[in-house]
Amino acid sequence: MATEILMPALSPTMEEGTLAKWLVSEGDTVASGDIIAEIETDKATMEFEAVDDGTIGKLLVAAGTASVSVNTPIALLLEDGESAEDIEVKTAPATATTAPKATPDQTTKEAATTPPAPQGGQPQVAPQPDWPEGTEVKQQTVREALRDAMAEEMRADGDVYLMGEEVGEYQGAYKISQGLLDEFGPKRVIDTPITEHGFTGIAVGAAFGGLKPIVEFMTFNFAMQAMDQIVNSAAKTLYMSGGQMGAPMVFRGPNGAAARVGAQHSQDFAAWFAHIPGLKVAIPYSASDAKGLLKSAIRDPNPVIFLENEILYGKSFDVPVMQDFTIPFGKARIWRAGSDVTIVSFGIGMTYALEAAEKLAEDGINAEVIDLRCLRPLDTATVIASVQKTNRCVTVEEGFPVGAIGNHISAVLMQEAFDYLDAPVINCTGKDVPMPYAANLERHALVTTDKVIAAVKKVTYR
Amino acid sequence: MGLIGGFCHLYIGQEAVVVGLEAATEEGDKRVTSYRDHGHMLACGMDPNGVMAELTGRAGGYSKGKGGSMHMFSKEKHFYGGHGIVGAQVPIGAGLAFADKYKENGRVTFTYFGDGAANQGQVYETFNMAALWDLPVVFVIENNQYAMGTAQQRSTSTPDLYTRGAAFGIPGEVVDGMDVLAVKAAGETAVGHCRAGNGPYILEIKTYRYRGHSMSDPAKYRTREEVQKMREERDPIEQVRALLLNGKHASEEDLKSIDKDIKQVVNAAADFSRESPEPDLAELWTDIYAEVV
Structure with missing residues (x-):
């Protein structure tokens, strides 16, 4: 039975890489530990070793192919007595850019190596640009x-x-x-x-x-x-x-x-x-x-x-592309203008905030998304002005819930914009637990887009 | 009474250490120490009025009354504090030396710490890097034999602190800290070693503090007799006095005149520190951030 050699994950957060070079050809015999390929990630070029002994039956992904997803089969390894002809009929060659989701086994592996961050596209650009219009x-x-x-x-x-x-x-x-x-x-x-x-x-x-x-x-x-x-x-x-x-x-x-x-x-x-x-x-x-x-x-x-x-x-x-591009501290960025709710976040939390806003828009909820960018000094003025318009606020961060940045934002809003609030502010945070290792528990411990959507629906009474 | 608040860690008994080492410095050399810092400030030429007014928390103090006994600084005199966390000044001192080496300006930093701080982990992290990078820093272990109330033999597995750099290849020597000339001589050896680009040097200076760890320490961990014996037989100032008189470098009258001058300086500082106003309430909100230019 031929073994599939899969595109390796070379770091905990690697999602894809370039198959830079094959160091073996079809028909070559390899022993466990032999270097068979060079894989390039955005961090480094790594040598990829054979795990098992056998003969390279087929190279499924050509050298130089970019954006090969982790766990994509890149070659087939033959055991004793097998020949390339035997397996060619059995296996449909996988394309380089789509990761197969065929077997439950592969799905599990993929979950294990894919970070929990959602893969949102480039969000709609802010109404306040940080650079002059027309800049390349x-x-x-x-x-x-x-x-x-x-x-x-x-x-x-x-x-x-x-x-x-x-x-x-x-x-x-x-x-x-x-x-x-x-x-x-x-x-x-x-x-x-x-x-x-x-x-x-x-x-x-x-x-x-x-x-x-x-x-x-x-x-x-x-x-x-x-x-x-x-x-x-x-x-x-x-x-x-x-x-x-x-x-x-x-x-x-x-x-x-x-x-x-x-x-x-x-x-x-x-x-x-x-x-x-x-x-x-x-x-x-x-x-x-x-x-x-x-x-x-x-x-x-x-x-x-x-x-x-x-x-x-x-x-x-x-x-x-500017000679000297800087952003001053203490100035939040409004990534997306909206009228129904203010979502305040920063760092990786913005991934969830922006993806939630896109999905909420499909349901007719128009969220304003603010990236604080700096926590000290903190641009509370932008948050207050937004909440005065939307009357609702959800904060999103990855940290623990006790003494969270969202707690502070909530307190500021209570003191500075109490009369404008139509619903209690909800803080979406990580769970109040040390981070677990198991993939399912880890996903559960982190803030997610769905949790942000649920919070927004709650404060907008949908 | 009650003019000086909080902790105040007195240096009485240890005077020969800073006086001897300051005599080995050149203009531009730096120093940094712990919270037992008043002696260092006076010895490096800081204004006694500013020191005393800081002790009383007044606007005329070196830190405008915001630092207190443990936190005074003078950029002008290259005095970099006044640090309150035991041992934290040790990597800072190596960092000052790092900056001097980076700037290639030939300066040396004196980093003072006690026998208590000598057991902090960051001291050894610093020894390693200081030796690795040949930093021009003299590590001065002021061994006054008690880490607050814990005698050295109860806190330290081996008695010879000057050997603590051996694992990192840092030379060290032990010095009689009650003998100001011995301290000066050792300081000159150490500073010469550093200035020649040979990396750090350790001086373990055996000294003794007459008073408690801080003003709030009743010092029950040692006998009155022990303190008394040290004062009578080893006092660093009395030793200098004898040296000056025996060598006919000064007369009794000369020394009395010096004493009188010093009393005047102290009284003037006390007056200044009483008369200096408390800091303006607006000072609460200043010096938290340097302005972005």
């Missing part, structure tokens, strides 16, 4: 936008440097710093040991000493080790010194749940950092915001927490 735009991933922001600011200011685990020679654990070591050298792109508390403290000291460090946390989960230096040293020194010295620096990295990595690697810390006076907190959703806000963060004379999201890294958005 190009499609860029969030990952590329972040790298460009760092590179541009490092070119402009010799005091800006990047430090963190694997930012240099490895080119970034999530490939955000790709190419920076080559351009700026090891003095300014510094690989640290795995020692978050220590290197964060060193970066704070360097900021006191006049540099503008960018600290990359491989993920913000590891920033917990450095919380004292972030909160007690970076955030408070300007105040404690009566304005004499502060920490002009950026702490950045992926925040929130990735996919199937369990409780210690899946947590949204947005509300934690937003709690601290002295910190600024940015949490972009789109690539243009990632670029414009990161450039502002690097120039800001204060410590900035810059919360990225692994699942968004590979998503593409329009980014303006």
Whole structure:
């Protein structure tokens, strides 16, 4: 019985990749561990090894094919006594771009490797553009936008440097710093040991000493080790010194749940950092915001927490082609104008908010969707003005429900727009549990588009 | 009474440490320490009026009254705090040295911490990186033998803190912290090592604090006799006094005159700190964020 060799998932969030090169031909004998192909993802090129011994019966996907979904059969492996002719009649060749959903087994595997984020299209663009009308735009991933922001600011200011685990020679654990070591050298792109508390403290000291460090946390989960230096040293020194010295620096990295990595690697810390006076907190959703806000963060004379999201890294958005594109902090973006309800979100939550808004529109509910983009300073004025128009509000975030950003928005609306509210504000959040590993439990723990839709229907009494 | 609020950690008994090391610095060298910081500030030339007014929480204080005893800074004198979390100043000090190395300006940072802080994990994370990157930082362990109320032998598995850098290849030496000239000499060795680009250096300076950990510490963990013996036999200021008189570098009258001058400075600082107004209520909301230019 021939074995299907499937397109591998090379990271927890990989959905598709390019089959760059076959290193075997039909008829070749392979042993377990032999490298049979090179697979390119947006992060890296990886060698793909044979799992079983056998003979390559057929290559189903040609070298150079892009966008091959994870779990698509890419080759057939023959066991002893089988020949290619035997199987050719049995198996219809799978096309490269559509993942087969034929067997229950494959469906299960696919669920296991696909992130819980819905695959919404590019949403309708905001009524308030962040760049002048007529500006040329190009499609860029969030990952590329972040790298460009760092590179541009490092070119402009010799005091800006990047430090963190694997930012240099490895080119970034999530490939955000790709190419920076080559351009700026090891003095300014510094690989640290795995020692978050220590290197964060060193970066704070360097900021006191006049540099503008960018600290990359491989993920913000590891920033917990450095919380004292972030909160007690970076955030408070300007105040404690009566304005004499502060920490002009950026702490950045992926925040929130990735996919199937369990409780210690899946947590949204947005509300934690937003709690601290002295910190600024940015949490972009789109690539243009990632670029414009990161450039502002690097120039800001204060410590900035810059919360990225692994699942968004590979998503593409329009980014303006401009000499020097920045987005000021504390200015929300209205992604979609509407009159029936205000959906307020940020970061990955925007994926659910926008998809919910599209589906709600089909039911005749016209939602206004606001991306906060920054949690500190927080643009409450835009939210209040919107709720004064729609009279209803649903907040969407991935974090835990107690002390959530949505709680704060609700309190602000109660104090500032009480008479305008026609329904209680509903906070859609992650569940109040450590993130489970099992795929079904994880999906259940996260906020989803359906939960946002249900909340909107509740506040609009549908 | 009651003019100084909250904690106040006195430095009495440890004076020779900062005086000796400051004598080994050059203009532009940096220093950072813990909350037991008043001695460091005075020794590096900060204005006693500003220090005292900060202790009393007044507008004329170094931090406009918003930092307090544990949090004072002076960019002008290259004094980077005044840090309240035990051990947190150690990576910060290495970071200051990192900035100097980055700027290639030849400066050295003195990073002070106590025998208590020497057991914090971030100290060893910092030792590793400071050695790895050859940072120009002198780690000064002010071993006053008690981490708050815990004697060193009850908190520390090995007695010799100056060897704590050995695992990272950082040279260290132990110094008699009651002898100001010995401290100065050791400081010169250390700073020379750093300035020559050889990376960090550790000085374990054996000293003694006469008063409790803070003003609220009754110091029941040691005997009065122990303190008294140290004051009578090892006092760093008395040692200098004897040195000056025996060597005929100064007369009794000279020293009395110095004492008188210092009392005047202290009284003037006390007056200043009493007369300086409390900070304006509007100050509550300033210095939280630096303005974006």
